[in-house]
Amino acid sequence: MSKSHSVWVSRPLFPEVLAHLAQYVHVHAETEDRKHSSAELREKLAAVDGAIVALSDRIDGNVIAGNQRLRVVSNLAVGYNNFDVPALTAAGILATNTPDVLNETTADYAWALLLAAARRVSSAERWLRAGHWRGGMRFDDWLGVDVHGKTLGILGMGRIGQAIARRACGFGMPVLYHNRSRLPQTVEHDCCATWVEKSELLKRADHLMLVLPYSAQNHHAIGAAELALMKSTAVLVNIARGGIVDDAALAVALREGRVAAAGLDVFEGEPAVHPALRELDNAVLSPHIASASADTRRAMAQLAADNLLAALGYGPDAGHPRSPLNPEAWGKHAAET
Ligand code: 8YV
Numbered sequence: 001m002s003k004s005h006s007v008w009v010s011r012p013l014f015p016e017v018l019a020h021l022a023q024y025v026h027v028h029a030e031t032e033d034r035k036h037s038s039a040e041l042r043e044k045l046a047a048v049d050g051a052i053v054a055l056s057d058r059i060d061g062n063v064i065a066g067n068q069r070l071r072v073v074s075n076l077a078v079g080y081n082n083f084d085v086p087a088l089t090a091a092g093i094l095a096t097n098t099p100d101v102l103n104e105t106t107a108d109y110a111w112a113l114l115l116a117a118a119r120r121v122s123s124a125e126r127w128l129r130a131g132h133w134r135g136g137m138r139f140d141d142w143l144g145v146d147v148h149g150k151t152l153g154i155l156g157m158g159r160i161g162q163a164i165a166r167r168a169c170g171f172g173m174p175v176l177y178h179n180r181s182r183l184p185q186t187v188e189h190d191c192c193a194t195w196v197e198k199s200e201l202l203k204r205a206d207h208l209m210l211v212l213p214y215s216a217q218n219h220h221a222i223g224a225a226e227l228a229l230m231k232s233t234a235v236l237v238n239i240a241r242g243g244i245v246d247d248a249a250l251a252v253a254l255r256e257g258r259v260a261a262a263g264l265d266v267f268e269g270e271p272a273v274h275p276a277l278r279e280l281d282n283a284v285l286s287p288h289i290a291s292a293s294a295d296t297r298r299a300m301a302q303l304a305a306d307n308l309l310a311a312l313g314y315g316p317d318a319g320h321p322r323s324p325l326n327p328e329a330w331g332k333h334a335a336e337t
Helices: 015-022 038-046 085-090 103-118 121-129 159-170 185-190 198-204 224-229 247-255 294-311 327-336
Strands: 006-009 026-029 050-053 072-075 094-096 152-155 175-178 193-195 207-210 235-238 261-264 283-285
Touching: 006 015, 015 026, 015 294, 038 050, 050 294, 072 294, 085 094, 085 327, 094 294, 094 327, 103 121, 103 159, 103 207, 103 235, 103 261, 103 283, 103 294, 152 159, 152 198, 159 175, 159 185, 175 198, 185 193, 198 224, 224 247, 247 261
Parallel strands: 006 026, 006 050, 050 072, 072 094, 152 175, 152 207, 175 193, 207 235, 235 261, 261 283
Antiparallel strands: none
């Protein structure tokens, strides 16, 4: 097949996914994982018909200004706070993301962080590896807080929040949640979940998971005032986005024992991590890997590639990308071509 479209892939991807893309289009794939500046993004995007981009690539009006060629940007993530969707729509550029394929894997990881933080897994391992386990151990050493049977709070009850909640049923944990809108009763029943106001959620939850998307309104949704409402025995888990928690305020609360522990996969300004958090033994920290199982990262890459190809008119979904964020932009292009 002669290839008439070119695409840019902003970070290294699985070779088989790149090979799949290359069956249909010219592929320019980066071989290094790094954040791109606006100027770089502008230049790269001006030269292609479509792009697969990472969360660290900020695609805004400035980056696409005057771009007459670009038709689709496919995000390698379900969250798309790196996209200015209205600007893309105004420019007639389709935006897509990777929903659903990562729900269960991300929910598993949220539980891994909750259990690790509650039962002090990381600090105990650091202690053991440092060679401190020599003689006996005090019976009252390494006491954590229980997870099973406690009340789980979930802030943000989309698809990943629901996958987390369904697992809570197996731990004998009632779930309280807060979301802009209440879920249908059947879903609440499946999730053992009850809707409450945010302040009630913070006060009543024994442990709290944050699963809400980042937006300007959600910036510091958990700050000093919210932390002050939480139980001092509670574990806080953030697998959502940096910026949803005020990391400086959290570090103070953790240091003063006003919150028992935290499991954090995302950070304000990542890859930088607030220095005070790095010092704390009651914080389990990981580098934004909640979706990183081999199967799921492959499925995300494949979906991002399929969305891109479909938008350019190739593959089994030609003309019908599976997860468009602004189908109205796509309609505009389809009408023009
Ligand atoms: C990232 C995520 O995509 O999908 C999201 O919104 O935050 C993650 O799955 C992944 O960490 C790659 O950056």
